[in-house]
Amino acid sequence: MQSSTCCKVSEVQMEEQVFRVFRIQLNTAPLTVDPAPDDESAPPEEPPTSPADGPPVTYERLAVQGPFTALEQLDNASGILRVWYLLLEGLAGATATCPRRHQPQTMETLFTLLRSLANRPGAEFGIYCVNHLLLPMVQGWLRRTGRRHRGWDAFATNFKQCCGLATDLVVFYHKTLPADASERQRAGAQLMMRQLLLVMIECVCQPHEVISRLGCACIRHLVMSGGAEGLRPEQWELVTVALHRALALTLRPLHRLMAAFHADSDNFYGDIGQVKVAARRDCTGRESDRLRQLAHQVFLLDDQRPLALETSEHPEAEDRSYVFLLYAPGGGEESLVRVPFRHLVVGLLAHQILLQTVGALLLQGTRHVVPSLVNVLVASGPPAAAGASDALPGFLSQLSERHVHTLLDGLAGSQRAALHFDARPGLKFLVQKVSGAERAANLYKQAGASWTLRAVSLLDVVTERQVGDLISEYKRRKPARAMPTDSEAHRKVWTDMLVSTLGLVAQQEDATFRLLLPVVHPSRIGAVYGFASE
Structure with missing residues (x-):
């Protein structure tokens, strides 16, 4: 009897040892962030760029590819780092899965330990844990909660805290890395920034306002804080390509919707395909009212939004949301593409916030301040060097x-x-009705912001010699109808931008002014923008 008991105990101990060894071996392969986002946030096709515009913009830099540093390369003969890694792995897994009321304390412990790794055993092991434990955990939490119906109702607050701490931790390790870091340490820091940007891009593409804004805020914090400390050229490559990708992804619902309409079409049921609008009772009246306010913020100019409606809540609002149903020509249900109105609005809202980040990156502290930039540049970021009139704004010098x-x-x-979008009156009318707006839906604000940022950025970076080449290229490639003249509001927006730009040109030195004169001469403006000649 005693012998039988001893045999059973020894078998149990052996199984435990086998399981322990198997678990350690199982987690030896480092986890990484999945670079291919889910569903709606899937990357669009490569952006069209003609050879005349310069080298094409691709997203290859954002690919997460090996080989990666193995834990054995960092560990010594004692294997203590492996034990440490397994403890942190368990804590990271518990952070995303433990009851909601315990998550703040668990997160505080996890991030305190991750930050302390910079001192002992060293920043390289800390970066390794961020790359292969923390960031994959954050992405898994994001995807798991995003797939659940109303999952963010319960976890949005804690997830915001986690993303904010993760971004701050990445900035901390970026500052901690010494200037004479080894190639392996630099590769780990590069992977850390790449993976954080990928996770934040997924957050930006979420159709939940809080999470989308969170992604935009974390990207801005990483860019502005890292840029202030000085990023290496390969890190700036990651940042600029990530911003390009985020801008493209937030426009994805809009492009899907516009694909069903021809330019200048008055048909709001679609031309290329058929467009229907379905109503669903899957939200509260307060949420429906908030979405209406966001839609007015995105699709109307500030002076087109009724102040009384935008500053008050309407608890009696209908508890329903809307979905655009897009059918391919001659296709049935199998060709159906759904574009929720919430995805469209939140995506464009995030797009406008990202434009502010791009503006700060290019023009914060510019001496060419125009009224059109007031709503684009927020009061933060690095000003131009004091006393240096020729200093480049933002991070243009880097x-x-x-x-x-x-x-x-x-x-x-x-x-x-x-x-x-503004060239499709039928689609504009459809969006106006769905959003409950009193004016025609438009994206004049977005067009004005992007145009002004490009114009002032070029004015800041071009030299006198380059101005002549720019003018000739501008006159050669400018389309005949760059400015639709279908409404008084559209004319007002573009007139304000042109007046601001003319004011900047008038402040230039005589030599530069003479070079710019052919572009800003009244007759040239009429030819370029389609105004009737007097």
Whole structure:
């Protein structure tokens, strides 16, 4: 009897040892962030860029590819780092899965330990844990909660705290990394920034306002804080390409909707395909009212929004949301594409916030201050150097020509999408009815912001010699109808921008002014923008 008991005990101990060894071996392969976002946030096709605009913008830099540093390369013969790693792995897993009331304390413990790794055993092991434990955990939490119906109602607050701490931790390790860091340490820091940007882009693309704003805020914090400390060229490459991708992804619902309409079409049921609108009772009246306010913020100019409606709540609002149902020509239910109105509005809202980040990156502290930039540039970021009239604004002094081209290409895509939307009266009427607006829906604000950022950025970076080349290229490639003249509001927006730009040109030195004169001469303006000649 005693012998039988001993055999059973020894078998149990052996199974435990086998399980322990199997678990350690199982987690030896480092986890990484999935670079291909889910569903609606799937990356669009490569952005169209003609050879004349410069090198094409691709997203290859954001790919998470090995080989990665193995834990054995950091550990010594004692294997203590592996034990430490397993303890942190369990704590990270508990952070995302424990009851909601315990998550703040669990997060505080996790991030305190991760930050302390910079001192002992060292920043390299801390970066390794951020790369292969923390950021994959944050992405898993994001996807798991996003797939649940109303999942963010319960976890949005704690997830915001986690993302904010994670972004701050990445900035901390970026500052901690010594200037003479090894190639392996630099590769780990590069992977850390790449993975954080990928996770935050997924947050930006979430159709939940709080999470989308969170992603925009974390990207801005990373860019502005990291830029202030000085990023290496390969890190700026990541930042600019990530911003380009985020700008493109937030326009994805808009592009899907516009694909069903021809330009200049008055038909609000679609031309290329058929468009229907379905109503669903899947939200509260307060949520429906908030979405209506956001829609007015995105699709109307500030002076077009009724102040009384925008500053008051309507608890009696209908508890329903709307979905655009897009059918391909001659297709049935199998060709159906759904574009929820919430996805469209929240995506464009995030797009406008990202434009502010791009503006701060390019123009914060610019001496070319125009009224059109007031709502685009927020009061933060690095001002131009005091007393240096020729100092470049923002982080232009750290950006290469390729980096600036990537950002300007993203701004051009933003302006192009806004102009295409405004060239479809039928779609504008449809959006107006769904959003409950009293004025025709428009994206004049977005078009004006992107156009102004590009114009002032070019004015800041071009030299006198380059101005002549810019003018000739501008006159050669400017389309005949860059400005639709279908409404008084549209004329007002573009007139304000042109007046501001003319004011900047008038402040230039005589030599530069003479070079710019052919573009700003009244007759040239009429030819370029389609105004009737007097």
